[in-house]
Amino acid sequence: MTNEFAAAYQSECGPGGPYGALRNSHQSEGLAGGRYGALKTAHLDTVTSSRMIIGPDWSPFSRACPRPPGPDARGNYRIRSMPVRTRADADILDPAVLEDIVSGQLRLGARQALELYHRMPIQELGRLADARCRHLHGDRLRTYVIDRNINYTNVCTARCTFCAFRRDGHEDDAYTLEYDELLEKIGELVAIGGTQILMQGGMNPHLPLRWYLELLGEIKSRYPRVHVHAFSPPELVEFVRFFDPPGEGLEEKLRWVMRQLMAAGLDSVPGGGGEIFAPAVRRKIGLGKCDAEAWLTTMRVAHELGMHTSATMMFGHLEGIADRIHHLDLVRRWQDRSIADFAAEGGGRYVAFISWPFQRQNTPLGRCREWGADDPGELDETFPGDVVARLDGTGDKRDHPLFGRRVRLAGSTAYLRTQAISRLYLDNVYSIGASWVTMGPHIGQVALHYGANDMGSVMMEENVVSAAGTTYCLNEPMLCRLIRDAGFLPAQRDNEYMLLKVHADADAPDLRVDDWSALRAQRLHVESAPEPASPVELTVEATGDPC
Numbered sequence: 001m002t003n004e005f006a007a008a009y010q011s012e013c014g015p016g017g018p019y020g021a022l023r024n025s026h027q028s029e030g031l032a033g034g035r036y037g038a039l040k041t042a043h044l045d046t047v048t049s050s051r052m053i054i055g056p057d058w059s060p061f062s063r064a065c066p067r068p069p070g071p072d073a074r075g076n077y078r079i080r081s082m083p084v085r086t087r088a089d090a091d092i093l094d095p096a097v098l099e100d101i102v103s104g105q106l107r108l109g110a111r112q113a114l115e116l117y118h119r120m121p122i123q124e125l126g127r128l129a130d131a132r133c134r135h136l137h138g139d140r141l142r143t144y145v146i147d148r149n150i151n152y153t154n155v156c157t158a159r160c161t162f163c164a165f166r167r168d169g170h171e172d173d174a175y176t177l178e179y180d181e182l183l184e185k186i187g188e189l190v191a192i193g194g195t196q197i198l199m200q201g202g203m204n205p206h207l208p209l210r211w212y213l214e215l216l217g218e219i220k221s222r223y224p225r226v227h228v229h230a231f232s233p234p235e236l237v238e239f240v241r242f243f244d245p246p247g248e249g250l251e252e253k254l255r256w257v258m259r260q261l262m263a264a265g266l267d268s269v270p271g272g273g274g275e276i277f278a279p280a281v282r283r284k285i286g287l288g289k290c291d292a293e294a295w296l297t298t299m300r301v302a303h304e305l306g307m308h309t310s311a312t313m314m315f316g317h318l319e320g321i322a323d324r325i326h327h328l329d330l331v332r333r334w335q336d337r338s339i340a341d342f343a344a345e346g347g348g349r350y351v352a353f354i355s356w357p358f359q360r361q362n363t364p365l366g367r368c369r370e371w372g373a374d375d376p377g378e379l380d381e382t383f384p385g386d387v388v389a390r391l392d393g394t395g396d397k398r399d400h401p402l403f404g405r406r407v408r409l410a411g412s413t414a415y416l417r418t419q420a421i422s423r424l425y426l427d428n429v430y431s432i433g434a435s436w437v438t439m440g441p442h443i444g445q446v447a448l449h450y451g452a453n454d455m456g457s458v459m460m461e462e463n464v465v466s467a468a469g470t471t472y473c474l475n476e477p478m479l480c481r482l483i484r485d486a487g488f489l490p491a492q493r494d495n496e497y498m499l500l501k502v503h504a505d506a507d508a509p510d511l512r513v514d515d516w517s518a519l520r521a522q523r524l525h526v527e528s529a530p531e532p533a534s535p536v537e538l539t540v541e542a543t544g545d546p547c
């Protein structure tokens, strides 16, 4: 039963294909009348209405849903492309236009995305993103992965103003994990059925390339089946600076470094350090970190070498909404290029996108005044970030004197709106992840109805976001319960979104729990106390803004 689900999910998923069969077999297995019967029935009603705007000729291997298809019998990768049209002049609130966007027959333009963000009521935007998500991923399953975040060092040469995690190296709590500690963490992960590690760190100038190569070798010799998802683009760009590899220019040098790491055991590259690409914002928040072009070039080299990657965005600080759209636009454009240039030869691509709001506690940027907090009259004016932001990324900080000195934090609705837009805009990225780590489990659950198909990972430990004040931890039963209560079947996946287990029957992790109160009694959310407000307004310029 479980394997049938997995097989169906992983093959063609058009309305006439195995997804139809999957839905039917699911219902005929009697779940509709079972423990979650009422929920499932209500859910199917919703599905029917969203299906009404879904086109009939969708292909999972098209540009509209570029799931890595795997090689055919002759070892070739096949990509069937769909013509992607844009209609910049179309009224984005026209139902016929929206229908074409949901079915992947029309590509959302940047200006249209901005208009949708501002003009569409949130529940309508959610329904649209949900319909698009169901079109790509079907109605039944939503996924999660069991992995472990390992932050191998907090020593970092950069000084991102949103970061509470980094240390210079001389502080008492500066650290670099020993191999044994790191391997022990992986052993604990494997013991709970985990399949991958997400390993990122600060950019530590004291670690030679040999340290990384030997570490990867140790991991792979001890845990050959654990997928190593490691070293975000800013780290890889710094490796080029630290290790001075052979080659002309950044691209060649990156290729050399990445080849060494891959030979030692690196499997894929996480999308950390994306933040906001627009230069005016990035120069204010990512001090000492690579610029957008270097970030995107790093991912392009990873794709060329056959690795899949993810992309990220951290928003809700200085940026305007147009900066968020510009960020999505760059991911989409570079993804188009990677698919066109490398996919036919088995290259990689962005398989997932995840965005989350800035967490302000203990960070220099968090000490900037919040727009409108002390002077509600400010809220009648345009936020400085919106005055500066341009859809093509050419915003100039001089356009508003308070740009960089005021933050506009993003709450739940801003998060859901932004995620919904990302699902609609990134028509060539397979997965959208919900960020329950920053938003909390229940907004994460709601996010499954705002375009997200994936709940990310169980959380054994988290060091970066928690340093900025927010810690949520969830184990596998809780994650499954959240997905099931949102109206879906939870399914464990691997790094490439292949299904490992579909939890349809009574021995599912959540359905085996007799006493939820014992689980709830665990501390699932720890919020650190805010630092006392600084008597002096701290702007990012005060921390050494290079612009």
Ligand code: SF4
Residues within 6 Å of the ligand: 156, 157, 158, 159, 160, 163, 164, 165, 166, 201, 202, 203, 234, 289
């Ligand atoms: S966010 Fe990453 S790169 Fe930036 S200061 Fe923190 S650890 Fe360093």
